[in-house]
Amino acid sequence: MALVAVGQLTSTASMANNLAQCQILVKKAVKAGAKALFLPEATDYISSSAEESLSLCKSVHESEFVLGLQEEARREKLPIHVGVHEPSNTSRRVKNTVIWINEQGEIAHRYQKIHLFDVDIQGGPVLKESQAVEPGMKIEPPFETSFGKVASTICFDLRFPEIGISLRRQGADIITYPSAFTVPTGQAHWEVLLRARAIETQSYVIAAAQVGRHNDKRVSYGHSLIVDPWGRIVASVGDKSDEPEIATASIDLELVSKVRAEVPLRKRTDVYPEL
Numbered sequence: 001m002a003l004v005a006v007g008q009l010t011s012t013a014s015m016a017n018n019l020a021q022c023q024i025l026v027k028k029a030v031k032a033g034a035k036a037l038f039l040p041e042a043t044d045y046i047s048s049s050a051e052e053s054l055s056l057c058k059s060v061h062e063s064e065f066v067l068g069l070q071e072e073a074r075r076e077k078l079p080i081h082v083g084v085h086e087p088s089n090t091s092r093r094v095k096n097t098v099i100w101i102n103e104q105g106e107i108a109h110r111y112q113k114i115h116l117f118d119v120d121i122q123g124g125p126v127l128k129e130s131q132a133v134e135p136g137m138k139i140e141p142p143f144e145t146s147f148g149k150v151a152s153t154i155c156f157d158l159r160f161p162e163i164g165i166s167l168r169r170q171g172a173d174i175i176t177y178p179s180a181f182t183v184p185t186g187q188a189h190w191e192v193l194l195r196a197r198a199i200e201t202q203s204y205v206i207a208a209a210q211v212g213r214h215n216d217k218r219v220s221y222g223h224s225l226i227v228d229p230w231g232r233i234v235a236s237v238g239d240k241s242d243e244p245e246i247a248t249a250s251i252d253l254e255l256v257s258k259v260r261a262e263v264p265l266r267k268r269t270d271v272y273p274e275l
């Protein structure tokens, strides 16, 4: 059994301020005895336009945000899973990625978001992520940690059950959905989708979320959660945005095995081979 933390904050276009908020989250996670800290999508910055995003985006070797978090991870021996932006070398767009910084402070794993959030909701948000972001081209296999095999996805990927199923088939014990959900879609869908992904994959789901107002145009839903493989919410942060906050839960790999043994989910691929 190992305790892990989800961290919630309000990122803005100030990377220095976002790093300062993360340093508070690291302190809180260490104090709670967590063995890893999971942070939201786009923790490095949330911009208000594609141009602003391009101007803020730096490679991980030059980003004071990423270098600062690497230093925290190394000093505290605390692995950190964090959503950032990285430059694309093929287009005038950025990559929306999540990186795993291990306890030595090295970037040991990376995933690039494959499903981009292009929506036009009546009376709600209109967002065209693909104008600013280049889509990833592959699902990354789960990686080993001291508390189980962790798999990364990002935010809107949550709406595509196939990616969770694929990660489970590849051995994931824990599937992560670092996010910046909008308020109307969050109210309607966030919790039920996360619990469904946990139940159908019989895996832990760790979903760190952005919360509150980022700029004139963007507000995020918050409600970071950890769900166990039975679908129970075992940690939740809420939607207050006055200070960065964490919640913790124990990862119990015996529970993963128990649920999978009690309710075997044998796929009928003889009946639906196309899936």
Ligand SMILES: O=C(O)CNC(=O)[C@H](CS)NC(=O)CCC(=O)C(=O)O
Residues within 6 Å of the ligand: 041, 042, 045, 046, 047, 096, 116, 117, 127, 129, 155, 156, 159, 180, 181, 182, 185, 186
């Ligand atoms: O823009 C950035 O820098 C960070 N990226 C995001 O905030 C992304 C794209 S706009 N947000 C989502 O995917 C929300 C999904 C969502 O809310 C849903 O599926 O309902």
